[in-house]
Every structure is written in structure tokens, then in C-alpha cells.
Amino acid sequence: MVQNDDVEVKLSELKDLTLRAVCNCGFETDQAAIIAEVLLWAQVRSNSQGVIKIPAGAVAKASDAGQPVVESDSPISAHINGHKQYGMLMMQLATTHAISKASAGGIGIIGFYNTASSTGALGYFAEQIANKDLIGIVLAQSPEAVAPQGSTEAVFGTNPIAVGVPTASGAPLIIDLATSAVAWYDLVEAQAAGKPVDANVGYNSSGRPTTSPSAILEGGALQTFDRGSKGSALSLLFELLGGAWPGGAVTGKLASGNWGNLVVAIQPGVLGGVDAFKQRVSELCARVKSARPAPGVPEVLLPGERSSRLAAQRTAAGSVPISNRLLSQLRKAADALGTGQVVQQSDVQRQPGSELSLATRLTHPEFWNDDPYNATAPPMYQTSTFRQLSAVDCGPYDYTRSGNPTRTQLERQMAEIEGADRAFAFASGMAALSAVLRLCVAGDHVVAGDDLYGGTSRLLEQVAPTLGLTVSNVDTTNIAAVKAAIVPGKTKLVMLESPTNPRMQICDIKPLCALAREAGATSVVDNSILAPTFQQPLALGADICMTSATKFIGGHADLTAGILAVKGAALAQRIAFVQNAEGAFLAPFECWLALRGLQTMALRMERQATTAGLLAEFLVAHPLVRKVNFPGLPGHPGHDINVRQATSGGSLLSFETGSVEASRIIVEQTKLFKVTVSFGSVSSLISLPCYMSHASIPAALRASRGLPDDLVRISAGIEDPKDLLADLRQAMQKAVHATGENGHAPGAVGAQGTGPAKQQAVPSTAAVLAPAAALP
Numbered sequence: 001m002v003q004n005d006d007v008e009v010k011l012s013e014l015k016d017l018t019l020r021a022v023c024n025c026g027f028e029t030d031q032a033a034i035i036a037e038v039l040l041w042a043q044v045r046s047n048s049q050g051v052i053k054i055p056a057g058a059v060a061k062a063s064d065a066g067q068p069v070v071e072s073d074s075p076i077s078a079h080i081n082g083h084k085q086y087g088m089l090m091m092q093l094a095t096t097h098a099i100s101k102a103s104a105g106g107i108g109i110i111g112f113y114n115t116a117s118s119t120g121a122l123g124y125f126a127e128q129i130a131n132k133d134l135i136g137i138v139l140a141q142s143p144e145a146v147a148p149q150g151s152t153e154a155v156f157g158t159n160p161i162a163v164g165v166p167t168a169s170g171a172p173l174i175i176d177l178a179t180s181a182v183a184w185y186d187l188v189e190a191q192a193a194g195k196p197v198d199a200n201v202g203y204n205s206s207g208r209p210t211t212s213p214s215a216i217l218e219g220g221a222l223q224t225f226d227r228g229s230k231g232s233a234l235s236l237l238f239e240l241l242g243g244a245w246p247g248g249a250v251t252g253k254l255a256s257g258n259w260g261n262l263v264v265a266i267q268p269g270v271l272g273g274v275d276a277f278k279q280r281v282s283e284l285c286a287r288v289k290s291a292r293p294a295p296g297v298p299e300v301l302l303p304g305e306r307s308s309r310l311a312a313q314r315t316a317a318g319s320v321p322i323s324n325r326l327l328s329q330l331r332k333a334a335d336a337l338g339t340g341q342v343v344q345q346s347d348v349q350r351q352p353g354s355e356l357s358l359a360t361r362l363t364h365p366e367f368w369n370d371d372p373y374n375a376t377a378p379p380m381y382q383t384s385t386f387r388q389l390s391a392v393d394c395g396p397y398d399y400t401r402s403g404n405p406t407r408t409q410l411e412r413q414m415a416e417i418e419g420a421d422r423a424f425a426f427a428s429g430m431a432a433l434s435a436v437l438r439l440c441v442a443g444d445h446v447v448a449g450d451d452l453y454g455g456t457s458r459l460l461e462q463v464a465p466t467l468g469l470t471v472s473n474v475d476t477t478n479i480a481a482v483k484a485a486i487v488p489g490k491t492k493l494v495m496l497e498s499p500t501n502p503r504m505q506i507c508d509i510k511p512l513c514a515l516a517r518e519a520g521a522t523s524v525v526d527n528s529i530l531a532p533t534f535q536q537p538l539a540l541g542a543d544i545c546m547t548s549a550t551k552f553i554g555g556h557a558d559l560t561a562g563i564l565a566v567k568g569a570a571l572a573q574r575i576a577f578v579q580n581a582e583g584a585f586l587a588p589f590e591c592w593l594a595l596r597g598l599q600t601m602a603l604r605m606e607r608q609a610t611t612a613g614l615l616a617e618f619l620v621a622h623p624l625v626r627k628v629n630f631p632g633l634p635g636h637p638g639h640d641i642n643v644r645q646a647t648s649g650g651s652l653l654s655f656e657t658g659s660v661e662a663s664r665i666i667v668e669q670t671k672l673f674k675v676t677v678s679f680g681s682v683s684s685l686i687s688l689p690c691y692m693s694h695a696s697i698p699a700a701l702r703a704s705r706g707l708p709d710d711l712v713r714i715s716a717g718i719e720d721p722k723d724l725l726a727d728l729r730q731a732m733q734k735a736v737h738a739t740g741e742n743g744h745a746p747g748a749v750g751a752q753g754t755g756p757a758k759q760q761a762v763p764s765t766a767a768v769l770a771p772a773a774a775l776p
């Protein structure tokens, strides 16, 4: 039936668009032909496994896909490691094998595992088997989506099963169903169309019934088709046969990327004659069709009959209805202008690394956007509550602490740019890190750096112990030191910064996160200094990336916010719980500011990084400067690692003069550099960390960690660099006049470095000014 938004499109055009769009997803033409056929088989039947999978990002070649390997083979079976090959291609391979084994030996059982992508409409494969006069049974495991009876938490996949049976009357009988109340892509379609689903279909993330597809998709759960014990039992059975048997993961399916699939083909002749069986099937079907219809029912239909009639009609007419929105997304995807994702939730595969660069994606965010007016800027939902659909159905949102559409937009965009499964917006960077600390329980141990932001240090020194946690601070530039600090079974969190704040040391993120993973600890990287523009810790193996959005994301010193980008559905669910339960979420207006800031982030950061390079070169050459900490300088000890894991040294730098007095004069005498904490603003900033951002670390601890009181930190802004250089030069000149070139009053003794040697460690001199008392 043609719905309001539907348009008729010629089948030939749809085929062409689908094929081109699938090719643009990274597949060879012959592979794309198979995938397009599977999608179109579903599309002409109005089956939800159709072309919507393209803009939803479920048609994607995994970057780590290898060749499938038959690990064991017998005349009647084959067990295949899919090596992350695309699901529909694997399913076709298994179907072909199953047919040939069953044709030769009566039965073919093909199981494959280690794939994590869509297998498409299973009926398509069951039909192929049945068309060869064989009985086909096809099962596919999928990530956690359906709650077992008595629970509201997703455990089972939607567990589709298709059975194809040959008949004497021509077309085979195809039974294709899922054990969930509705198929996953019915939810995706409903969400894209802004429509509710029926009541009793699913739960939101708090376990409350909802008719909102978004609420179910985002951390909620579907019910089984019967909402009862039989559906739950069948889900378990199909999960065991289709997933566990061929070697798929049974828990943590989404995170593991290992889903199992099963294809069985059986010659009916093994239990008597094929023709006699087909005859009996046709007789039974005829009997079903002739059963007395219930009042108001014009015709008793066999399973699959409605959809195969639709397919026949549409094929004869040469056209098919499709929603206007989906058609335009498909056209974009076919023209490789971007995939216009309908949704970006963890269970749907995203396009890996869209062809568009980050700067372009930031300016053209693919907002999840049901805005009826096509607003160019994201609408802001400045509301604390949402009217409920009914007293027992809160819909996608009920209370802004639990969720708000403006926050959803920000969190989705952050997840997309960080390559995360989900992202969460908090009221500040510290609120975000506190939520991470909540992943630990009393008795757990945390490993963190020994040069880290003052607020983080305070959290670990003064808050973590009240939660019963112990903390080891080690030099995270030293992999062996981190390894030695990890206590297997006890260390649950490894917290890194790279560059570190404020000494700009570089940690080798990849091996450090691997160490954490081996020890069963969660790794979190504070990426505030480079932000996703220059560094993406999740791609380096981190479990969580924290970015203080107060800095480069906001970019204008008018926003306080923190983002957690998280890998893995289970971890994301724990963070989602803490965000809601403890309430340190980011308010709508702040989310809106972050969304605005993101659009110009890449441009600002590129300019700021260039300027920081010029400032660093100037400082290295200045006689008053003893050491410059800037990873963009080739002489920086972590330069090579930074080049490997990031695309820039960023725009934050620090330097030592050896004299607190000289440093203070520099800071206070600049005119264009604002004396403030924080960084990443359009305006250049200058500070004395030991008296400002890091004053909460006790002086003795700072000294033991090698954080000198004379350290000056600069955040380069977007001003004309020549004005900034002139301003810094005049301020430094004043410091020279007041203290002499060695940073001390004439006659005082002080060491000086020159050139690249200044990028090496030099011990700090005693403070001339008394450091500020540590803030509580």
C-alpha cells in the first residue's frame, strides 16, 4: 500500500541505485550484486530487511574482513570462520555449500561464526534451497535486542528463522519470522518515519513499556512475539542452534563482533519420496487455505503468501513504493554524497569512516532529525519534562535528566565522530570522569598518570578513597611502569592523558590500552587537549574517551561540558545508568552550544595549532626560556609517538623560565593572552598552572611529580599569530628587564638552556614567590 510519504519508483531504477550504493559501501561489483539482490528481494515484499539497510549503515565492509576459512569439513557439514566477512555474502556462501552437500549426501549443515553484520532477509536463502527441492532451515544470531520472559533487559537477538519447503504446486512455502515482537528494522523504519510502534512491543532503557521506537532502540529491549514463555523458549532455542552451536558468542555479542549463523538443507527423499512429500505439503497448504475464515477475514493466507503476492504484483508492474525520504537517502548513497544515516545506534553498523573528512562531517552533521520544518540549526528542546503518551507509556523522553532530544543530537554526533558505540554528555569534564570512576567498586584499584590535570588529580586523591578505591600514579610515558603498576584482578581502570596536562608529555595509547585490556581493566583517555579533530583514542584501543567540551568543542569560553565516548554496548549501558541515576547530565542549552561549536571546531583547531607551532619556535629561541613542552616540536621526547597516533601536536604548550617571578611577569604583562584557566578558546590564554588549574594538587605532591611552579601554560587562540608573537615578545622583554635574562634579579644565579636542548628536562629552581595555598 502506498503510504503518505511513499512514491513509486521503477524497479530498474531501484536496482541501479541499490547496486551503486552497495558498491559505494566498499564492495566489489560481484559482491554488490549478491547484496543488492538480497535487499531487493526483501524490498519488493515490504519486508523490513530491504534497502533501508543502506542509509542505516548496515551495509558495510569491515576494515578487518578476511577470507572465510572452512575449519572443519565432512560430506554433510562444514564449519566456517567468517573472519568478519559481510553477513549476506557469508549467508550466500553457506547456502551454496548446504545445497551442494544436501544434493550429494541427503543433508548439508553449514555453521559459520565470527561475523558481525547483517545477513539480510533469511527467506531469500530458504527460498533458494527450497527451489532445489530441498527443505531449507536458516537461522541468524544477532546482538542483544530482546528481553527474556520476566525481564526487561535485552539478552536474545531478534533471532530470525526462515524455513523453505518445496511444494507440488510450484512456488515453495516460505516461513520467515523473528522471535521478537517486531523485527529490528521495523523499529528503525518507524523511528525514521517518526511513528510510534504498538503498545506491548518493547521497553525503554529504564525497563518501562513504551511505544517509542527510539526508546527501544536506545538501550531498551523488545518483547518476544508472544510476550510470554513460548516466545522466550523459542528465542533461547534459536539462539542456541543459530548462535552457540556454530561458535557465536553467547554473551557480549555486540562487543565481541562474533555472531553465529546456521544453514541446513535436507533432501525430503531421506524420509520417503520427494514427490510424495511435495504432494503432501501442497495438500496441507490447501487444507489450511480452505479452513473456515474467521468473521471479517476475507481469505485465510499461508505464511509468506501476502508478501510473495506483493512481490509478484510489483515485479509485473515494474515498480515499487518507497518512502520519499528513503529514496533520497538511497540516491545520495548511490552518488556517494554520504549515506544520510537514518539512525546511529550501537546495534546498527555505522559506515566505517565515511569518505567525507571530519571537518566536512562536523559542518554537515547527519543529525537524527525528526524536525518537521527541516531546521538547519539543531532545534533546542529547553524543557525539563515531556507529556506522556499515556499514564503507563512515557515515550522516548519523559524527563530531561533521563534524556532530551538536543542531548541526543549531541551524543549521536559525538559517537559518530569518535567512532564510539555511544556517547554521553555531562555537565563538565569532571562530571564525566566521576561517572567513569563509578564503574569501580570498593576494593578496586586505579592506575593513573603522574602528570595530570589538577581536577583529575583531586578526584583521584580525595574522592576515589572515599569510594574505597586505591590509586597508583605512575609515569604513563613509561609502558613498563604502567605494566608494573597494574595489579591483575584488582586494577579496574587505567586513566591516561595524552598529551598530559600541563607538561604535555605523550603516552603511547595503543600499547597502554592493550595492557589494560589484558588485565581486564577499562582504559579511559582524557583527549581534551587534542580533541577528536587530532586524535581518536577509541581507534587506538581505548574503551572510553573523555573530552572536556569546555575546551575545543565549545571553543568560545562560554560552555562547561564533558563528553564520554564509549566502545561496547555493555559499558555504554553502565555509563547511561550512572548518567541518569546521578544526574550530572548536560542541559539542553549547553548541548546546543556544543553542537554549534562542533561545526567550526576543525577550522579553529587547525589555525590554533599552526599558531602554537610559531609560538613554540619563538619560545625555544628566547633566552629567558629553559624548556618548552610542545609535542609539535621535533625535539619533544614524545614527538614520534604523537605523530603515529595523532595528526597534530595541538595548540596547548607550556614552558619553564626557571623563575616564578619571571613567569608571573610574562603571564601578567601579556595583553592579548587572557589570564584564565582552561584552554581551547578562540582567544589565546596564558596561565601559571601551579597557581591556577593545578593549584588543587598539594605543593609537595606537585614537586614530587616534577611539576615546577614557574611553568607557564599557553593556549593559542585564533588571533593573527603576528599580533600574538608581538604581545608575547613585549611581555617577555618586561620579564627580562625585571629579572635579567636568567629569570632572576641581577646578580642571582640561574641556568639557561638554548635551542633544542630546551625541550629536554631541566630541574626547576626553587620558587621565588610562595605558591598559592592548595585549593580544597
Ligand SMILES: N[C@@H](CCSC[C@H](N)C(=O)O)C(=O)O
Pocket (backbone or CB within 6 Å): 453, 455, 501, 677, 678, 679, 692, 693, 694, 696, 775
Ligand atoms: N578552579 C578550578 C580550576 C579549573 S582548571 C580547568 C582546566 N581543565 C584547565 O586545565 O585549565 C578547579 O579547582 O577545578
